[in-house]
Amino acid sequence: MLSKISRTAIAGAAAVFSGALFSLGAHAQSTIKIAYLEGLSGPFANVGEVGLRHLQYAADRVNAKGGVLGQKIEVIPFDTKTSPQEAQLVFKQLVDQGIRYMMQGNGSAVAIALTEALAKHNSREPEKTVLYMNYGAVDPSLTNEKCNFYHFRFDADVDMKMQALTTYMVQQKDIKKVYLINQDYAFGQSVAKAARAMLTKKRADIEIVGDDLHPLGKVKDFAPYIAKIKASGANAVVSGNWGNDIALLIKAAKEAGLTAEFFTYYAGGLGTPPVIGEAGVGHLKQVTVFHSNIGGSRTADEVNGYRKRFPDSKDDFYWTSIMAAVDMLARSMEQTKSTDPTKVALALENMKVDQVTGEAYMRADNHQLVQPIFVSTFSKSNGKDVKFDVERTGFGFRTDARIEAKDTVLPTTCNFKRPKG
Amino acid sequence: MLNSLSYGLLLFMLSSGLTLIFSMMGVLNFAHASFYMLGAYFAYQTSTYLGFWPALIVAPAAVAFLGALTERYGLRTVHKFGHVAELLFTFGLAYIIEEFVHLLWGRAPVEYRIPPILDFSAFSIYTTQYPAYRVFMMLVSVAMLAALYLALTRTRIGLIIQASLTHPDMVEALGHNVPRVFMTVFAGGAALAGLAGVIGGNAFVTEPGMAASVGTIVFVVVVFGGMGSLAGAFVASLIIGAVQTFSVAFDYSLASILTGMGVQLDPESAWYELWKVTIAQAAPVLPYVLMVLMLIVRPKGLMGTREG
Numbered sequence: 001m002l003s004k005i006s007r008t009a010i011a012g013a014a015a016v017f018s019g020a021l022f023s024l025g026a027h028a029q030s031t032i033k034i035a036y037l038e039g040l041s042g043p044f045a046n047v048g049e050v051g052l053r054h055l056q057y058a059a060d061r062v063n064a065k066g067g068v069l070g071q072k073i074e075v076i077p078f079d080t081k082t083s084p085q086e087a088q089l090v091f092k093q094l095v096d097q098g099i100r101y102m103m104q105g106n107g108s109a110v111a112i113a114l115t116e117a118l119a120k121h122n123s124r125e126p127e128k129t130v131l132y133m134n135y136g137a138v139d140p141s142l143t144n145e146k147c148n149f150y151h152f153r154f155d156a157d158v159d160m161k162m163q164a165l166t167t168y169m170v171q172q173k174d175i176k177k178v179y180l181i182n183q184d185y186a187f188g189q190s191v192a193k194a195a196r197a198m199l200t201k202k203r204a205d206i207e208i209v210g211d212d213l214h215p216l217g218k219v220k221d222f223a224p225y226i227a228k229i230k231a232s233g234a235n236a237v238v239s240g241n242w243g244n245d246i247a248l249l250i251k252a253a254k255e256a257g258l259t260a261e262f263f264t265y266y267a268g269g270l271g272t273p274p275v276i277g278e279a280g281v282g283h284l285k286q287v288t289v290f291h292s293n294i295g296g297s298r299t300a301d302e303v304n305g306y307r308k309r310f311p312d313s314k315d316d317f318y319w320t321s322i323m324a325a326v327d328m329l330a331r332s333m334e335q336t337k338s339t340d341p342t343k344v345a346l347a348l349e350n351m352k353v354d355q356v357t358g359e360a361y362m363r364a365d366n367h368q369l370v371q372p373i374f375v376s377t378f379s380k381s382n383g384k385d386v387k388f389d390v391e392r393t394g395f396g397f398r399t400d401a402r403i404e405a406k407d408t409v410l411p412t413t414c415n416f417k418r419p420k421g
Numbered sequence: 422m423l424n425s426l427s428y429g430l431l432l433f434m435l436s437s438g439l440t441l442i443f444s445m446m447g448v449l450n451f452a453h454a455s456f457y458m459l460g461a462y463f464a465y466q467t468s469t470y471l472g473f474w475p476a477l478i479v480a481p482a483a484v485a486f487l488g489a490l491t492e493r494y495g496l497r498t499v500h501k502f503g504h505v506a507e508l509l510f511t512f513g514l515a516y517i518i519e520e521f522v523h524l525l526w527g528r529a530p531v532e533y534r535i536p537p538i539l540d541f542s543a544f545s546i547y548t549t550q551y552p553a554y555r556v557f558m559m560l561v562s563v564a565m566l567a568a569l570y571l572a573l574t575r576t577r578i579g580l581i582i583q584a585s586l587t588h589p590d591m592v593e594a595l596g597h598n599v600p601r602v603f604m605t606v607f608a609g610g611a612a613l614a615g616l617a618g619v620i621g622g623n624a625f626v627t628e629p630g631m632a633a634s635v636g637t638i639v640f641v642v643v644v645f646g647g648m649g650s651l652a653g654a655f656v657a658s659l660i661i662g663a664v665q666t667f668s669v670a671f672d673y674s675l676a677s678i679l680t681g682m683g684v685q686l687d688p689e690s691a692w693y694e695l696w697k698v699t700i701a702q703a704a705p706v707l708p709y710v711l712m713v714l715m716l717i718v719r720p721k722g723l724m725g726t727r728e729g
Binding site for chain 1: 424425427428527528529530531532534551552554555625626628634635665666667669670702704705
């Protein structure tokens with residue numbers, strides 16, 4: 001209720017303001033609206049806010065060049081409280097407001113709920129289709145059995161990252177015994193499953209000496225888990241943990257003097273490096289589609305540009321997937337001279353994009369962006385190969401390996417119906 | 422073993438304040454874990470200016486001050502409306518403190534680190550190093566238990582406190598300010614939580630969710646040990662610490678036991694998902710199972726004495 005009132009009030013104020021600015025037009029110029037659906041209150045609000053700033057940053061850049069088809073991109077945030085039920089309600093709201101583009105990326109459960117709502121809506125109202133840009137929900141099912149023509153993913157999924165990570169791991173001859181420790185929910189389980197399958201297939205002499213699932217966000221003290229890892233004799237640990245679950249795990253490992261290497265997904269996630277600090281240096285690795293020290297002047301420009309725009313130390317450039325999404329969206333609109341999601345979606349297929357990390361393209365058969373993936377190590381920043389630290393902590397990531405886009409492509413079971421353009 | 426001890430002792434530090442307040446005042450303080458969180462944040466703030474050691478004194482003192490204010494201006498007023506009102510009051514307070522922390526320190530974890538002087542490994546057992554900071558945690562906790570016990574049973578203040586619980590009118594007639602005694606007790610309980618925050622905040626993570634993550638387990642300790650029993654809380658903390666720590670090490674599941682007994686199980690069997698849950702996976706649930714069992718078998722808790 002309150003938020004509705006305040007939104008109307010803000011919209012009213014904005015209308016008055018823009019009316020004053022452009023006294024020529026009686027009503028405000030029409031914009032291309034992108035709804036941003038994320039938890040903007042509650043425990044994951046900080047994550048949601050960071051994504052929103054990235055989207056704003058990307059939209060500003062397009063707008064500064066004159067926008068798309070003469071229209072500006074407008075970002076409209078919606079609070080999903082990171083809950084699937086709430087997200088479906090919010091989806092109805094944005095449909096009611098006539099918004100045709102939406103973006104979401106935190107939480108695969110939310111993403112799955114959204115694609116289901118989206119599929120229903122788009123089949124019922126083909127005149128009012130909505131296009132979904134997913135910048136970070138990495139459950140493989142979203143581009144496999146649960147895929148949808150109007151869903152596009154710009155981050156690499158769990159299996160693709162595991163493919164990249166295991167390719168790197170099997171080249172490290174000293175890795176013999178691997179321990180898997182993950183959060184006990186859909187994502188953690190899929191990490192464990194993928195790691196086990198791919199590692200044992202790629203190198204027969206690698207032994208999985210442990211496979212633990214612990215409750216999500218409930219463990220305060222990882223010391224007993226570390227003792228167990230130590231007892232198993234593992235010299236490598238694979239973990240999909242994020243947030244405090246990874247920070248506490250690494251801290252406990254340092255305390256117990258565990259020297260195994262940690263292969264993780266989200267060690268560099270915003271808010272995590274300050275907690276890990278010194279404890280992770282040298283033996284903590286992550287697999288990502290981007291980190292600040294992949295090199296190149298464009299990367300530096302991107303990181304510096306973002307830091308200039310959002311100088312808060314708790315904020316840093318992270319989501320290249322959001323940049324790619326907005327960039328590709330703008331180009332496919334220009335190409336088709338249309339803002340109709342169906343036409344735009346067809347134009348997105350097979351589209352190439354020149355990212356800071358290298359060339360990437362959108363797969364037509366499951367709408368997954370294929371891009372290079374990096375394995376990197378948490379290190380002290382030194383001004384050379386670790387030029388940028390993360391969140392001004394003095395620690396950053398150093399690239400160990402770059403896995404080329406073509407080597408991350410996996411078969412898909414996706415089989416969606418393509419509408420006629 | 423030592424892991425379980427250190428975790429248990431931290432739990433004790435947390436729950437002692439709660440059980441103290443409960444036994445003294447009959448108030449179940451839902452905001453107790455929030456005081457723990459405040460302790461950690463205050464310590465973080467102090468340590469950025471003054472270092473860790475002053476924080477060890479300043480932060481609990483600040484939390485005690487807040488505790489005193491809460492009792493004086495909040496609980497005392499609410500008290501006359503009975504226990505439900507008190508419960509709701511502390512419940513609301515917990516939310517207010519959490520939002521306050523959000524506003525002041527943000528939603529992301531803060532960089533509260535172990536002081537470098539304690540950041541080394543004290544000794545190693547079977548190649549596993551044991552960090553000095555954990556030893557320090559245990560020492561503080563044990564010292565606190567001793568101090569608390571002595572203060573309550575061997576000093577004049579302790580005597581007055583105990584007396585004002587059972588015979589408030591008489592103590593008042595003897596010229597003591599009973600409401601102030603209550604205020605002191607509440608502040609003391611809060612200070613204990615604050616101290617736990619100072620110690621636990623850097624060993625684990627200082628973030629706005631930390632209150633919620635220990636809140637429930639602290640209640641389990643208090644209920645399990647017996648409402649209001651300090652010794653009970655101590656024993657219960659150690660038991661629960663041990664249960665949680667050791668169960669992680671066991672990869673046995675019902676399935677593996679049944680298979681051992683010659684029962685054939687495969688993914689097709691009924692309730693297969695249930696059978697294959699390992700003890701390690703169920704570790705975090707075990708304390709709650711213990712609590713429920715305890716309530717069934719011995720409702721007053723391990724060492725609780727039910728007062729009229």
